[in-house]
Amino acid sequence: MAHPHRGSDTPRTWPDAFSRFPPLPGTYPIRRRGDLYVEVDRAGYLLLRMLDARGSMDISALAGALGLDPSTTGRQVNAVQKAGFVERTTATTDRRRSVIALTDRGIGAMDAVRRRRLDGTAEMLDEWSEADLQHLATVFSRYNEAIVQLYLSSEREHSAGGGAHGSNGGVDGSSDRRLPRLRGSR
Incomplete structure (x- = not known):
């Protein structure tokens, strides 16, 4: 039996709506989402947004806030640090820990990506x-x-x-x- 929603332009259920990209056969993106992330990649953007929202923090706290393991977060911090978007300082309470802080350059990069994201969304929703x-x-x-x-x-x-x-x-359904x-x- 054929799936009842195949060929329909309007998805009837939330799974149909979420899985529908490209929306119609034969259509192709005229823009790529990667074009949004010129200054910083998506992972770096999310890291910068977290620091902007919650303030300076160490790798463990940042990893927890992002839902990532500390080693992955450390690699992401290294990448944005090389670009000058964050700086590391030694924690005053424990000199073994580094505190990661957003720089002015990081704020500029984050704001540029945010502006492109908002502009693109506003354009989609204009009507x-x-x-x-x-x-x-x-x-x-x-x-x-x-x-x-x-x-x-x-x-x-x-x-x-x-x-x-x-x-x-629980992520794999095992919980x-x-x-x-x-x-x-x-």
């Missing part, structure tokens, strides 16, 4: 009604909150054992935490 934009903001905020609940934890929860996913991680059955997922 949407105010009601549609408000609905998008509401639903997307709920989506982001769900991501935080599922994938991010507070430092206290993480140090208590198991982080946000229970005792064995005892189950995803709720979502409307429209069948």
Whole structure:
């Protein structure tokens, strides 16, 4: 039996909508998302955004905030440090630790990428009604909150054992935490 949504221009369920790229057969991107990240790559941009939002922090805290392991975070910090976007200083409380801080150059790079992202999104949504934009903001905020609940934890929860996913991680589906059955997922 053929899938009931194949060939339809309008996805009927959230999985159909999320998996639909390119949106129609025979269409190709006229711009590449990589064009957004001229000054700094996407991973570096996210790292700079985290430092901007939360302030200076050591590698372990930054890794936890980004949901990455410290070695991966260290490599990303090295890359943005070489570009002059962050600086390392020795922690005053423990001279073995480095504190990572955003530089003026890093703020400039982050702001340039953010501006291109916002401009591109504004261009896509230019013809949407105010009601549609408000609905998008509401639903997307709920989506982001769900991501935080599922994938991010507070430092206290993480140090208590198991982080946000229970005792064995959960990202690969191996934890005892189950995803709720979502409307429209069948």
